[in-house]
Amino acid sequence: SYELTQPPSVSVSPGQTARITCSADALPKQYAYWYQQKPGQAPVLVIYKDSERPSGIPERFSGSSSGTTVTLTISGVQAEDEADYYCQSADSSGTSVVFGGGTKLTVL
């Protein structure tokens, strides 16, 4: 089955830049999306179509794509950014949705 691969954890100090990657073979052909999930809450969309930011999402959140890897970048990380982050895309057919395994961002 098709999989999106994320690192299990990323740690950064406040004010630093956090980068979370997501890799898969079909990513050059499919958009990727990113969600933030805090404990006990539903996921919230933070990036769509690789690099677009929904209204209400702070500018410190950005996304990029290069080949088979997409990256969520959080610049000037704040304590409130500590959460699980999931990438989402589709398989090569475009019809079957898949989520990455999630990355726990720890703000030291």
Add this chain to the structure above:
Amino acid sequence: QVQLQESGPGLVKPSQTLSLTCTVSGGSISSGGYYWSWIRQHPGKGLEWIGYIYYSGSTYYNPSLKSRVTISVDTSKNQFSLKLSSVTAADTAVYYCARVFLMYDFWSGYYYPNWFDPWGQGTLVTVSS
């Protein structure tokens, strides 16, 4: 703005059918332009997409769950529902419903799923005797 709310039993016995409903407010399912989806999250684990439905009733399911899943829509009530049959303890999870933005491909005539927004708050379903 659009809001979604899951409802249904929080406890289901093994081998029975799990049934959940998602009520949509602030927008009409029958207006089209979106898929409506179910996603689940096992305790302490990641997100697993279950399937989605269009207001017309067209569905697409996760191949790993397809044999046990049925998603239906009731446009008169602005609701869509999930049924998961023959449940086991492995189906214990928080179940979310969400709206799915889609993109129409003129050449294939298919609506491709894009991003999920918004999500319902989620409901925990425990499978236990």
